[in-house]
Amino acid sequence: MKKSYYLGVDVGSVSTNIVLVDDNRELVYRDYLRTMGQPIRVIQEGIRALRSRMGDIDIKGAGATGSGRNLAGIIIGADIVKNEITAHAVAALHINPEVKTILEIGGQDSKIIILRDGIVSDFAMNTVCAAGTGSFLDRQASRLGIPIEEFGALALKSTAEVRIAGRCAVFAESDMIHKQQLGHKTEDIILGLCSALVRNYLNNLGKGKEILEPVIFQGGVAANCGIVKAFEKELGLEVNVPPHHDVMGAIGAALLSADAAERKGYTSFTGLDIVECEFSVRPLDCKGCANLCEVIEIMKNGEAVACWGDRCGRWSNRMTKLA
Amino acid sequence: MLVTFPHMGSAYVTLKALLEDLGVDVLVPPPCTKRTLELGTKYAPELACLPLKINIGNYIESLEKGADTIVMAGGCGPCRFGYYAEVQREILKDLGYRFEMVVLERPQGNVRDFIDRISLLTGGKSIFRVISAIKRATGVSIEMDNLERLGWEVRPREIKKGSASSLMKSFHSEVHGVKGTREINSLIRDYRRRMEQVETADEDILKIGIVGEIYTVIEPFVSIGIAEKLGDLGVEVDKSITLSYWIVNHLIKEALHMHDKREIEEAAKPYLKNFVGGHGQESIANTVIYKKKCYDGVIQLLPFTCMPEIVAQSILPRVSHDHDIPAMTLVLDEMTGEAGYLTRLEAFVDLIKRKKEMARDHEKKLLSRG
Numbered sequence: 001m002k003k004s005y006y007l008g009v010d011v012g013s014v015s016t017n018i019v020l021v022d023d024n025r026e027l028v029y030r031d032y033l034r035t036m037g038q039p040i041r042v043i044q045e046g047i048r049a050l051r052s053r054m055g056d057i058d059i060k061g062a063g064a065t066g067s068g069r070n071l072a073g074i075i076i077g078a079d080i081v082k083n084e085i086t087a088h089a090v091a092a093l094h095i096n097p098e099v100k101t102i103l104e105i106g107g108q109d110s111k112i113i114i115l116r117d118g119i120v121s122d123f124a125m126n127t128v129c130a131a132g133t134g135s136f137l138d139r140q141a142s143r144l145g146i147p148i149e150e151f152g153a154l155a156l157k158s159t160a161e162v163r164i165a166g167r168c169a170v171f172a173e174s175d176m177i178h179k180q181q182l183g184h185k186t187e188d189i190i191l192g193l194c195s196a197l198v199r200n201y202l203n204n205l206g207k208g209k210e211i212l213e214p215v216i217f218q219g220g221v222a223a224n225c226g227i228v229k230a231f232e233k234e235l236g237l238e239v240n241v242p243p244h245h246d247v248m249g250a251i252g253a254a255l256l257s258a259d260a261a262e263r264k265g266y267t268s269f270t271g272l273d274i275v276e277c278e279f280s281v282r283p284l285d286c287k288g289c290a291n292l293c294e295v296i297e298i299m300k301n302g303e304a305v306a307c308w309g310d311r312c313g314r315w316s317n318r319m320t321k322l323a
Numbered sequence: 324m325l326v327t328f329p330h331m332g333s334a335y336v337t338l339k340a341l342l343e344d345l346g347v348d349v350l351v352p353p354p355c356t357k358r359t360l361e362l363g364t365k366y367a368p369e370l371a372c373l374p375l376k377i378n379i380g381n382y383i384e385s386l387e388k389g390a391d392t393i394v395m396a397g398g399c400g401p402c403r404f405g406y407y408a409e410v411q412r413e414i415l416k417d418l419g420y421r422f423e424m425v426v427l428e429r430p431q432g433n434v435r436d437f438i439d440r441i442s443l444l445t446g447g448k449s450i451f452r453v454i455s456a457i458k459r460a461t462g463v464s465i466e467m468d469n470l471e472r473l474g475w476e477v478r479p480r481e482i483k484k485g486s487a488s489s490l491m492k493s494f495h496s497e498v499h500g501v502k503g504t505r506e507i508n509s510l511i512r513d514y515r516r517r518m519e520q521v522e523t524a525d526e527d528i529l530k531i532g533i534v535g536e537i538y539t540v541i542e543p544f545v546s547i548g549i550a551e552k553l554g555d556l557g558v559e560v561d562k563s564i565t566l567s568y569w570i571v572n573h574l575i576k577e578a579l580h581m582h583d584k585r586e587i588e589e590a591a592k593p594y595l596k597n598f599v600g601g602h603g604q605e606s607i608a609n610t611v612i613y614k615k616k617c618y619d620g621v622i623q624l625l626p627f628t629c630m631p632e633i634v635a636q637s638i639l640p641r642v643s644h645d646h647d648i649p650a651m652t653l654v655l656d657e658m659t660g661e662a663g664y665l666t667r668l669e670a671f672v673d674l675i676k677r678k679k680e681m682a683r684d685h686e687k688k689l690l691s692r693g
Contacts, residue, residue, distance in 0.1 A: 067662050067663075067666070082669075082673075083665075083666045083667075083669040083670045083673070084666060084670075085666065085667075085669075085670035085673075086669075086670055086673045109663070117681070119674075119677045119678060119681055120670070120673070120674045120677065121649070121674070121678070122640075122643075122649065122674075123670060123671075123674070125663070125666065125667055125670075207637075207640075208637070208639075208640030208641070209640070289354075289356060290353065290356035290357065290358040290359070291356040291357050291358075292356075292357060292358075311548075312492075313485070313488070
């Protein structure tokens with residue numbers, strides 16, 4: 001019997017992740033791409049790479065998540081478009097049905113998800129403070145000339161942690177520069193930075209939340225062993241990093257699509273030949289009122305397939321009528 | 324004299340009706356848009372809270388259109404709102420605008436003073452005429468709130484999606500064409516009938532109560548239209564604070580020493596025994612009350628740096644835990660990107676939906692065992 005697969009696409013601000021799970025809900029394919037501000041092209045490239053690796057396989061369901069989920073959903077013809085909090089929770093529960101806390105740190109945002117008895121009971125999400133996210137670490141690594149991949153390992157070499165302010169990325173940076181000019185070792189400063197980020201995360205998102213074991217840490221930043229250590233120290237709990245921690249959102253979307261497609265009895269997936277389709281966007285500067293909404297129309301092979309960005313619904317409602 | 328005032332959701336309907344009944348020429352400010360926000364953030368102190376900035380944007384847009392008198396509410400207590408009118412007056416004066424500002428605050432033991440301020444606007448109409456106009460306008464605010472509430476009930480249940488929203492939109496465009504409490508009331512009733520006729524499916528839907536700072540709760544421009552967004556996600560909402568609630572309880576009953584705060588104080592008592600300014604105590608109390616009314620969740624809204632609501636925010640997780648009702652806080656500022664808020668709203672709705680399903684499954688199991 002020909003095997004069937006479910007596709008999950010997570011379009012985030014920094015990375016776009018594409019995964020396939022099979023009938024047994026096992027991960028069989030994963031790809032981590034940089035979004036580079038061009039989600040449509042990256043999705044198409046990702047699908048092209050998938051097709052060349054896997055051949056023309058039978059995809060029975062497709063799901064989209066991440067901040068670009070609506071766009072991704074239109075392009076792949078998703079059976080389900082889900083927010084990243086639910087997607088991350090579904091993926092973590094798949095690995096460990098007992099999980100009680102999920103820590104997630106991505107490029108532009110961070111989340112904490114509290115689960116009890118296998119369902120999400122509370123969550124918090126930070127999108128306003130840069131000090132608690134991956135892009136801040138990225139920036140500091142490049143300032144110090146250290147590849148981000150080696151950042152964590154270097155922190156573990158430290159024997160004397162330096163205290164860095166964690167409340168604000170600007171405060172942290174000036175604190176770091178000050179300590180570096182005093183002559184502190186780079187690894188000590190880096191360890192201090194890891195602790196500062198963890199402190200910021202817990203103060204910002206963890207306030208008033210009961211963090212219990214098992215704890216799963218996912219998202220791109222989970223690759224940083226310095227941060228993992230800092231979490232363990234601060235929480236006094238064991239922190240587990242799953243093997244595919246960086247594509248958990250996409251795994252969640254794929255798992256959700258399997259359920260959605262099964263319920264529907266068919267898939268809306270447009271097929272792997274979407275790589276041949278011509279996608280373009282048409283910006284419409286609406287002058288209907290002083291809001292001057294930046295409306296975007298998504299075109300597939302010259303035909304409008306979606307439209308959004310308007311506050312009043314003048315343009316987007318027209319699309320729903322067409323559909 | 325051409326009188327204007329700041330926007331706060333549908334409050335303009337009531338204010339327009341009141342002033343028109345008193346024979347005052349009214350200029351309703353243009354609806355809040357990005358331009359309003361830009362004007363406000365440009366001229367207001369950077370650290371001020373968002374409502375003050377939007378107000379300033381409203382005034383400038385109205386003054387540009389020829390208004391010469393501004394009516395603003397005042398207040399006292401540990402919240403910056405009490406200084407709004409003074410600060411706003413000075414900012415506009417510095418910008419070179421010529422206008423009068425009439426500050427209406429809760430009559431503090433002196434009802435006469437309140438009436439006097441109103442007569443500044445009405446040119447010495449008899450006190451009885453003023454009081455009866457206030458009475459009628461209070462009626463408009465109640466009718467208006469009922470219409471909006473009906474919209475929140477209909478939206479998640481409507482069969483043809485968008486019916487409730489398009490009715491409300493057409494109401495807001497038609498109301499500009501009618502004058503005074505009588506005409507406005509009859510228009511509201513007309514729309515109420517039309518709203519009642521929207522075809523709905525009798526679904527088992529989720530209910531979320533909205534608590535928090537009054538301006539962000541009432542003004543959809545700053546709360547990214549949260550009631551409508553939740554409605555489209557299939558959730559019925561209720562707002563714990565409405566304009567009519569504020570008028571009836573804070574303006575009228577408190578002035579007459581009839582405001583009964585016992586229910587609020589009682590509900591908040593285990594967590595917050597004192598008035599902390601604004602509606603901080605109410606946010607805590609209403610979360611408890613929503614649970615009693617079998618709501619599935621509570622969302623707290625506040626403008627960035629709002630002191631009373633920050634106090635409530637830090638207590639909310641405890642209330643949520645004790646009473647087993649999910650609660651989420653959204654802090655609003657000048658961001659116009661909605662993606663982050665939508666993600667949180669969707670995830671919150673997912674959360675309460677799953678929680679409800681689990682509770683139902685559990686109940687079924689118990690019943691089948693029995």
